[in-house]
Amino acid sequence: MFNVRSLVAGAFAAGLVSMIGLSATAFNKEPKYTIKEVMKAVQKDGLCKAACGEKGTADEKDKLVEYATALAENPCPKGDAEDWKKKTGALLKAAKNLQAGKKNAAEQVKKANNCKACHDLHK
Numbered sequence: 389m390f391n392v393r394s395l396v397a398g399a400f401a402a403g404l405v406s407m408i409g410l411s412a413t414a415f416n417k418e419p420k421y422t423i424k425e426v427m428k429a430v431q432k433d434g435l436c437k438a439a440c441g442e443k444g445t446a447d448e449k450d451k452l453v454e455y456a457t458a459l460a461e462n463p464c465p466k467g468d469a470e471d472w473k474k475k476t477g478a479l480l481k482a483a484k485n486l487q488a489g490k491k492n493a494a495e496q497v498k499k500a501n502n503c504k505a506c507h508d509l510h511k
């Protein structure tokens with residue numbers, strides 16, 4: 389019924405399948421949040437305003453970086469992909485500056501989080 393050759397071939401095939409499975413989970417970096425989830429938390433629920441305000445807490449700033457990271461990791465939904473990278477990258481950079489306590493970072497975030505400029509092109 390079984391011979392050595394088919395056993396070896398079977399083991400090899402099983403190894404290959406698990407390797408492909410592993411590499412798929414290791415390299416496929418899904419964004420933590422969808423664009424809609426980011427918009428809800430950051431815009432509608434006011435995280436951006438809160439983090440940028442005088443009373444913005446470290447926790448709010450950390451969260452803003454987390455959401456901005458996810459936004460930048462989402463592929464461009466519509467329009468020019470280079471521009472999407474630029475806009476989401478600028479927002480992420482500004483959020484990181486805010487997190488690091490850099491001067492004028494709140495202004496940078498507000499400027500980068502330009503609803504209309506981004507929606508006109510990418511929504």
Ligand code: HEC
Nearest residue numbers: 423424427431432465475476500501502503506507510511
């Ligand atoms: C860097 C780009 C970008 C910026 C900046 C941005 N948005 Fe969005 N927004 C999007 C995209 C893209 C969508 C469409 C998401 C989808 O339909 O999957 C969207 C969708 C939305 C939605 C609808 C979400 C839903 O559940 O359908 C709301 C509300 C929203 N944005 C509010 C805002 C507000 C308010 C601001 C500014 C304070 C803002 N956004 C700034 C890219 C952006």
